[in-house]
Amino acid sequence: xxxxxxxxxxxxxxxxxxxxxxxxxxxxxxxxxxxxxxxxxxxxxxxxxxxxxxxxxxxxxxxxxxxxxxxxxxxxxxxxxxxxxxxxxxxxxxxxxxxxxxxxxxxxxxxxxxxxxxxxxxxxxxxxxxxxxxxxxxxxxxxxxxxxxxxxxxxxx
Numbered sequence: 001x002x003x004x005x006x007x008x009x010x011x012x013x014x015x016x017x018x019x020x021x022x023x024x025x026x027x028x029x030x031x032x033x034x035x036x037x038x039x040x041x042x043x044x045x046x047x048x049x050x051x052x053x054x055x056x057x058x059x060x061x062x063x064x065x066x067x068x069x070x071x072x073x074x075x076x077x078x079x080x081x082x083x084x085x086x087x088x089x090x091x092x093x094x095x096x097x098x099x100x101x102x103x104x105x106x107x108x109x110x111x112x113x114x115x116x117x118x119x120x121x122x123x124x125x126x127x128x129x130x131x132x133x134x135x136x137x138x139x140x141x142x143x144x145x146x147x148x149x150x151x152x153x154x155x156x157x
Contacts, residue, residue, distance in 0.1 A: 042146060045064045046136055046146060068150055075128045083156055087113065090152065092108075093107070093108045093149065098136065103133065105125075105129060
């Protein structure tokens with residue numbers, strides 16, 4: 001019996017956990033936790049005023065997208081462009097909402113058919129959408145940046 005207790009005691013002494021510092025154990029736990037986080041998804045989408053922060057994530061996303069598309073549509077309607085030929089095209093705009101809630105245009109697709117009719121189209125859209133802000137996206141309660149893309153449909157008919 002004494003040999004069994006002695007073997008168990010020696011086994012415990014040889015255990016890696018006993019010789020690992022608390023700092024190293026904490027670092028290992030943090031690394032394991034980081035591996036389980038889905039970095040391609042957020043817990044809460046950016047929210048414009050009027051969007052419900054307690055709503056399920058899908059409803060938050062829909063509210064954000066709807067309001068963003070409405071802002072883009074209102075921006076287009078406020079611009080008075082004169083074109084020689086009818087335009088019917090879709091271009092995509094890539095946005096970023098940073099951790100402070102500022103929205104910036106990362107990239108706007110350049111369609112030659114649009115630029116032929118409206119030379120400064122991209123600059124005017126960029127200028128009009130420059131100062132937008134929202135409540136930022138959250139991941140585990142921490143504000144994070146988020147990239148998104150919206151289609152902008154142009155139809156002059």
